[in-house]
Amino acid sequence: MFNAQEFTQIFTEENEMDWTVMETVQSMIKTVQQNGDRALLDYSKQFDRVELDELTISKEKLKEAYESLPSDLREALEAAKENIEQYQQSIKWKQSESSELYQKIHPLNRVGIYVPGGTAPLVSTVLMTTVLANVAGVKETTIVTPPQPEGVQQAILAACYIVEADHVYQVGGAQAIAALAYGTETIQKVDKIVGPGNQYVAMAKKLVYGDVGIDSIAGPSEIVVVVDETTNAEWAAYDLMAQAEHDVLARTFLISESKEKIEEILSEVEKKRSTQPRAEIISKSLLDHHYAVHTASKAETVQVVNLIAGEHVSIQTKDAETYVDLVTTAGALFVGDLSPEAIGDYVAGPSHVLPTGGNARFSNGLSVNDFLRTNSVIHLSPASFERMAPSGIRLAKEEALQAHHDSLYYRLEDIQNDKNR
Structure with a gap:
């Protein structure tokens, strides 16, 4: 356990990029550019141990997966979709009503969405990305997800059906990012790529950025949990384990003015983690990447929380709502005992695609507005031009750009002459 001063000295924002x-x-990106589909099929055999006959998953298979789901899972996916749609509609940029100076809002044309597979296939990521694109009005959505020996998980395919994805392909890793960025015979090039992935996916997104847009470079998941003497220790323990089970690199932070409550919660974790199916991952994560911080005051607690700039910040204190204006660097803020991070992962409405590794200092979570672009519109009346032009003329003169000066000056002169006739 650290005090705030000790923690501040040892804490570093982990470099999320594995440059090795x-x-x-x-090399993989270049190979995909040169060999297209053939490279994707070869990499699937090499890395995923799956020999594919085709990359495309048909809409018929998506529908079959949807119809085969247990009714309770189907209802849960539909309910989550509805919540996400409602929230994203509520925060979607609105068109300005100004007639002279305003922004025009346009949805992106084509978006690529990466959905991780493997031991924890993220069904919820399908909803937390594609629904946002749909609300924005994106014209075409393409989902890629790693192939599996027994086929892509049915729940992922069903979720693709629910969100009405235009294209779904079984391809993963850096090769999938390359295909989305540059296109192949089967996969069309997109305008932007979103969604989390492993270090190869993250590096690929970084390398293709500029040729295509991206959401962020996602690293290991993390949570900051702030507690006091009133916190339910069992609930908080489960919240810590919920993050730790993602990945052995997942980071957890437990912060409190009560040393006794920290010890009580950690004791609960020790009791319960062996009962979890992913106990080995949880134990490794907590051993290497857990920080318990004992603070001397609320102000010190806030200082530590803002230093971490965590992906998820969960405030489970009796005065939880007072932290809303104080915590200024969080990917998402979860206020109160009944707003656990896991509810945000699945059904609350805001996307679970959030900045990690301290990036909440300067970036925000994925939203409907990340699938929109704007262009400024300048449509001046004579009176507005006459008011603005003199300042522009003086600045053009200062920059020694004569044509800029003349473009404004002679318009202004003609307007003023017309008024004097």
Whole structure:
């Protein structure tokens, strides 16, 4: 357990990029550019141990997966979709009503969405990305997800059906990012790529950025839990384990003015983690990447929380709502005992695609507005031009750009002459 001063000295925002994979990823991207579908099929055999006959998952298979789901799972996916739609509609940019100076809002044309598979296939990521694109009005959505020996998980395919994805392909890793960025015979190039992935996916997104847009470079998941003497220790323990079970690199932070409550919660974790199916991952994560911080005051607690700039910040204190204006660097803020991070992962409405590794200092979670672009519109009346032009003329003169000066000056002169006739 650290005090705030000790923690501040030892804490560093972890470098999320594994630069040792850069050369491999660069080679993979180049190979996909040169060999297209053939490269994707070869990489699936090499890395996923799956020999594919085709990359495309048909809409018929998506529908079959949907119809085969247990009714309770189907209802849960539909309910989550509805909540996400309602929230994203409520925060969607609105068109300005100004007639002279305003922004025009346009949805992106084509978006690529990466959905992780493997031991914890993220069904919820399908909803937390594609629904946002749909609300924005994106014209075409393409989902890629790693192939599996027994086929892509049915729940992921069903979720793709629910969100009405235009295209679904069984391809993962850096090669999937390359295909989305540059296109192949089967997969069309997109305008933006979103969604979390492993270090190869993250590096690929970084390398293709500029040729295509991206949401962020996602690293290991993390949670900051702030507690006091009133906190339910069992609930808080489950919240810590919920993050730790994602990945052995997942980071957890437990912060309190009560040393006794920290010890009580950690004791609960010790009692319960062996009962979890992913106990080995949880134990490794907590051993290497857990920080317990005992603070001397609320002000010190807030200082530590803002220093971490965590992906998820959960406030489970009796005065939880007072932290809303104080915590200024969080990917998402979960206020009160009944707003656990897990509810945000699945059904609350805001996307669970959030900045990690301290990036909440300067970026925000994925939203409907990330699938929109704007352009400024300048449509001045004579009176507005006459008011603005003199300042522009003086600035053009200062910058020694004569044509800029003349473009404004002679318009202004003609307007003023017309008024004097």
